[in-house]
Amino acid sequence: MKRNFWFILVVTMLALAWVRTASAQQPTPSDDDVNAIAKQLYCPVCENTPLDVCPTQACAQWRDLIRQMLAEGKSEAYIKQYFVDNYGARVLAEPPRSGLNWLVYLLPPLAFLAGAYILFRAFRSWRALAKEPADDASAVGELTADEYVARLENELRKRG
């Protein structure tokens, strides 16, 4: 059993190495391979322009660089890190999840939850305050713009 395990592991490792070598030897990655990575990066020069669609000469060269790195067998993660190391975190479509950047991810959901909590509390206090028993039909009647709509509201409620 144990021997089988080691056998499978060695074969898997060899297979992976073979696949990796094969991909490393791929002569020219396609435009789609390049764009799949360029799409996730932002032009280091232009404001808010993804690298795959930026029409400037500089970006064309950066795409060529991605192509070259792919041809050398570099992984997607490696290429992205290369761009971050050379041009800063702004080349990523989202701030890296570290340090102050956590704020960008945490603040909106926390603020929304706080808003939901405040609303929930307000709902409860409104309901507790409601002294009743003013009936709904009269409330609609007094507040609706014209009589016809009030009648319609009632009719619709009846029909449910």
Add this chain to the structure above:
Amino acid sequence: MFAQFGYGVLVVTFILSLFGLGAALRGALTKSYPWAESARRAMLLTFPLITLSSLALIYLLVKSHYEVQYVYSVTSNSMPLYLRITALWGGQAGSLLFWAWLLSAFTSAITLRKWERDGEFLPWVILVSSVTLAFFLALIIFFENPFVSWWQTASGEVAAMFRPAGAVSLTPRDGQGLNPLLRHPGMIIHPPLLYLGFVAFVIPFAFAIAALITGRSDDRWIRITRRWTMWAWLFLSLGLVLGARWAYDVLGWGGYWGWDPVEIASLMPWLTGTAFLHSVIIQEKRGMLKQWNMLLIILTFDLVLFGTFLTRSGVLSSVHSFAQSAIGPMFFAFIGLTFVSSVSLLIYRWNDLKAEVELKSMFSREALFTLNNLLFMGVLIVCFWGVIFPLISELVTNQKVTVGPPFYERATAPLFGALMLLMGVAPLSAWGGSTIKTLGRAVWKPALAAGLVMAVIFAAGVHNVVALIGFGLVALVIFVTLYEFWRAALSRRKTSGENFFLALWKLAGRNRRRYGGYIIHISMVLMAIGILGIEVFQTETQGTLPQGSSLELAGYRVKFDSVAQFDTTGGRNVTRAVVSVFKDDRYLGDIYPRRDYYYESSQPMTIPGLYSTLADDLYVILVDWQPISASGATFKVYHNPLVNWLWIGTVIFIFGTLVAAWPEKELQVAG
């Protein structure tokens, strides 16, 4: 001469607006009718005066007076007449003048209404409008003057309003020309519509402040500005959609919305404005959410200013360029001042604005509308924070970061989904007292039908969860809305004996806002179909093709026929490819993706070739080509399913808003 005239008129208008401000304040404080009337007349005069000043600038633009710096920077000899006129809002100084012109037009229009019933509001409305107008005029006169001219002095060229000592006028032979990206019909109409929407929101804000100051806690200010707000919202929405169409047609990246900070800047007031449109109904019907409505219109006003500030101050490219910009700090101070003073007023009146009627059920329509507001605020927080965070990061850590589409899409998709769910459920709830049981009874049939639609879509091979939920919600909204129309028309037919269609027509006529709103809901979910289509199912491929070869994508085949390069009017060099489109080997037609190169600005533009149907768009971009032999070219092809429903939804949206905003007979009597 015209430059001095235009500037002089602006200075007079600025003084007049200051006078109007003072007169309105005195009229309000002393309850003096003559002073209030004097302020009103001053306000009325600002419109023809700013019109004169704008006409002077248009004259200079049309007649190629390149000695004027603004004319030099936004026009050139090669530009046609219509672009010269629209260059009025093509640059910073001109667009601020345009803003001021619209504000004076709206303020004049509002002062012309009958004020008998609301005389106490008049001076305060004029005060708020004239403070805003004076602020914009001050920006134009002192910091971003479109009438500044070029002068040649001994030490070189300078730009100044008045001739420096010993200087001679300098007239360049040609101008720099309008940014090529702005030379598109969409971009010609998009800014004015957006500005119309922006500026029109000043009026409900002015009434809200007037109500706060005078201590009127009823909904009179809302009723007066109801239709005004609808129009403002219509223009703002159209401005947004036209901007999206422009991006789709001109920017050449296969999409319509890139979550760019400039786009978000105009979306934010739309979010609060949309929440406001819903929540004022609760105040009108139930006397609730008075404080919240005040806060919403204050937020909308300040987000309008914030949007203009973001796009005009340079703060987005860097917080440091903001500090260097003349108008950035001014805007910042004005936004802060108006926000703090308005919120202080609101806090002062807080207790007067308590609800008249209490909430009875968590499933009543008012409760669901309030939930809708919470969701809109959720989207707003995501947008605001996403725009602001890179600036904070740069300030604190000196590190620039990008907050791009993945962040916004992930954060807003569930909120938009929940909004669609509410759009489906809320019309079936009743004011005051729905329970889970009554609501459930009303909703189960349309929900079942929507479930069936989801099952059919699943069976057809769509297994993407987002798409399935999205299309299910679309179906729910459509079924509920049609069901509402149907049962209301049946009910009317029963009582009036009219035929079904007449009953439907009269029903919509009697309650235009409600049924206009339902049509808008339908238009929104049609837009959602387009958005889901492109967001979930967009595919793309790119390849370099020898002449006569093809690329295939999503059942389409595009064949590269030829490419040609030539100079054309407008100072452009055009590289235009001819591409044949086939589907299942059936020839569908030719499209012409091209690259325009503008000599004046050395700027390229990528214009896609588009083959468009109701089911999908084939969007082809010319990425690169062989300049010498013209024998090979690189194309990027996008397949954008269902995207046309976005534009179709827009047309229905306009119709729905017109129905909702059209004056009702009852209101004419009341107003």
